[in-house]
Amino acid sequence: MTDILIREATARDLPEIGGLWRELQQASAAAEPRLRPNAQAADWFLSYLRGQLDCDTVAVYVAETKGVVVGYTFGQIMQRPTLLTRECGYIADLCVRADFRGRGLGRRLYERLRAWFLSRGIESIEVQVVRANPAAQTFWRKMGFNDFLRTLRNDL
Numbered sequence: 001m002t003d004i005l006i007r008e009a010t011a012r013d014l015p016e017i018g019g020l021w022r023e024l025q026q027a028s029a030a031a032e033p034r035l036r037p038n039a040q041a042a043d044w045f046l047s048y049l050r051g052q053l054d055c056d057t058v059a060v061y062v063a064e065t066k067g068v069v070v071g072y073t074f075g076q077i078m079q080r081p082t083l084l085t086r087e088c089g090y091i092a093d094l095c096v097r098a099d100f101r102g103r104g105l106g107r108r109l110y111e112r113l114r115a116w117f118l119s120r121g122i123e124s125i126e127v128q129v130v131r132a133n134p135a136a137q138t139f140w141r142k143m144g145f146n147d148f149l150r151t152l153r154n155d156l
Contacts (some may be wrong), residue, residue, distance in 0.1 A: 004105060006112045009060035009072060011050060016069035017062065018046045024095040031132040034155065049074065059116040063096065063105050071096035073109040077122060089117035089125035110143050 009017065022042055029036040052058040055076075063071035073094040077087050091113065096105045117125055127145060129136045 004063050004065045004070070004100075004103075004108075006061055006063055006108050009053065009062045011053060013062050013069050013072070014046050014050060017049065017060075017072045018042055020069070020072055020095045020097060021045055021093065023098065024093060028130050028133070031130045034153075035130065052076070059113055061109055061112050061116075063100075063109055065100075070100045071105050071109055073113050075113045075117065075125075077117070077120060078126075087122060089113075089122040091125060091127040094127075106139055107143065 025035070025037045025041070049060065052074075053060060057077040058075070060074045061072065062069045071094075074092045076090055076092065078090045080086060080088055091110075094106060094109055094113075096109070114125065125145075126148065127140055128151075129140055
């Protein structure tokens, strides 16, 4: 595991991040079919992420081994003027390639992102987890997260 480097993402990493993002979306859609992305979603995501790489309220880290990206996480500082704390951290994504799971990489990526949030004075972090994905829920609970709000949905 020591040969895996956690570092800031660059534009060169975007194609590999895109592959991991697709893997994450496929897993989410398998657990909850309403989360199936449309045909343009990956292109939109990569274009959006490219524009965020130099933003000081966004952090993107990758896990790299032998020049190959095998995991990534993407977080940002969200403005919440109507809640008790004005700002909070939000983890948009965390994905580890399937053949690298179970080695502590998800924890390492999260800890790097958590340190980034702390360095900016953020006091709480939120993440959304698919209700039908118990593995993701277990992971985030191990990272110290607990239920806070519940989103209800009514498809029309």
